Amino acid sequence: MSTGGGLIRRLSVAVAAALLVSPVLASPAAAHGAVSDPPARQYGCYTRWASEWQSPRMATEDPMCYKAWQADPSAMWNWNGLLRDGVGGDYQTAVPDGQLCSGGLTFNGRYAAMDEPGPWKTVDKPNRFTLNLLDGSSHGADFIRVYVTKQGFDPLTQRLKWSDLELVTETGRMPTGTTTPVQVYAPGRTGHHIVFTLWQASHLDQSYYFCSDVNFTGGGNPSPSPSPSPSPSASPSPSPSPSPSPSPSPSPSSSPSPSPSPSQSPSSDPGLGCSATYRVVSQWPGGFQAEVRVVAGSRAINGWKVGWTFAGDEKVSSAWNATLMTSGSTVDARNLGYNGALGAGTGTTFGLLGTGTSGTPTLTCTAS
Structure with missing residues (x-):
């Protein structure tokens, strides 16, 4: 496909640029x-x-x-950063x-493509x-509001307006937690609709918007609240997660496509405890993505x-599905509430x- 090579080059440049311009992130990565x-x-x-971008x-x-x-x-790598600060309740x-x-x-329009009407995948x-x-x-929530488009709205051809929505659920103050379930009832609707969620976080005047x-x-x-899909406690975003920075404008003059690395570094035999394996998923100039299996x-x-x-100059900038604490080159990762219990x-x-060039560190795994 003629556009494949161009897409890969653009993605590689954006990923590398995001890492080069992003500020040092505080620990723990979140x-x-x-x-x-x-x-x-x-x-x-x-x-x-x-994994197949x-x-x-x-x-x-x-x-x-x-x-x-x-x-x-970077909109996808920063999937958890679609937010605004200091709105003061004047959302519209x-x-x-x-x-x-x-x-x-x-x-700066990082998520502009999310506004485009068309055949978005539905569930x-x-x-x-x-x-x-x-x-x-x-972060917790001062409230979570869930809106649903009115019957007759066409997500294939129409951009979403406030007047297209009906507020169907509003919570009160919600406690902190990895996953927050909200019951929704939207009667009288069939077919493709947009569920629009407005989350007002409690820790700051920070509001999030999701379609x-x-x-x-x-x-x-x-249905019972499912465990979160393999993704998140911290964002997989080369520029990202903990606090997304504006879309990077500078980009390196050359940045080859990330290339997967087959190298893995296992921990010792799990026995009655656990084992962990480190795998470099992709590498690019100035950065890398890795996965650890427990x-x-x-x-x-x-x-x-x-x-x-880490043996070299590697530094963790963000993580997901675990809470990471870093001290110099030492990393400590712990399970989240939804993925700690394993059969x-x-x-x-x-x-x-x-950031840096990842080697294959030796891991230790301790079970509780």
Whole structure:
């Protein structure tokens, strides 16, 4: 496909540039958040294509995500950073009609592609369902408002306006937690609709805006709150997560496509505890993405801790599916609430982004 090479080059440059211009992030590495079910547009694009962002299949199988990756790949790497600071409750002024899904073109338009109408991937939902919000940094909420488009709105051709929405759920103050479930009832709707979530965080005057695409099938009772999809406590974003910075403008003069590395570094035999394996997913000038797989031993475990020391100049800039503490070249990773309990022989993964050139450190894994 003629556009494949161009997309890869643009993504590689954006990833490298994001790492080069991003500020040093405080430890522990952390996320902000997003709606994981039904998935917000940028979160869905990330979870479906983060490991295959070079694949030409995206253009035909998921054209709206393909366009979004072309427009600004940092929107997906920063899936948990679609926010505005200091709005003071005046949401409709800060986020005007036609820009709801991008949070009013926040961060210099990083998420602008989220506003585009078209055949976004949908998930089937009954009219009564449970929405799940990932709160990776435990911000809590002053409130969460859930709106749904009115019957007759066409997500294929129309940009979202406030007048297209009906407020169907508003919570009170919500405690901090990795996953926050919200019960939603949107009667009288069928087919493709947008679920728009406004999350007012409690830790600061910071508001988040998410568009999720659903296909209403009618009826239904709220389903049990699922564990979050493999993604998040901290954002997989080369420039990102903990506190997204504006879309990077400078880019290196040359940046080859990230290339996967097969090298892995296992911890010792899990026995009755756990083992962990470190894998470099991709590498680019000035940065890398890595994945750690944790596997329980011959008995179930309730939690885990993985540690290692980098041998070179590597620094972790963000992480997801684990809480990371760093001290110099030493890294300590601990499970989140939803992925600590593992059955005998079963595993989970967490990911991280960093600066420098990653080696393959020796890991230790301790179960609890």
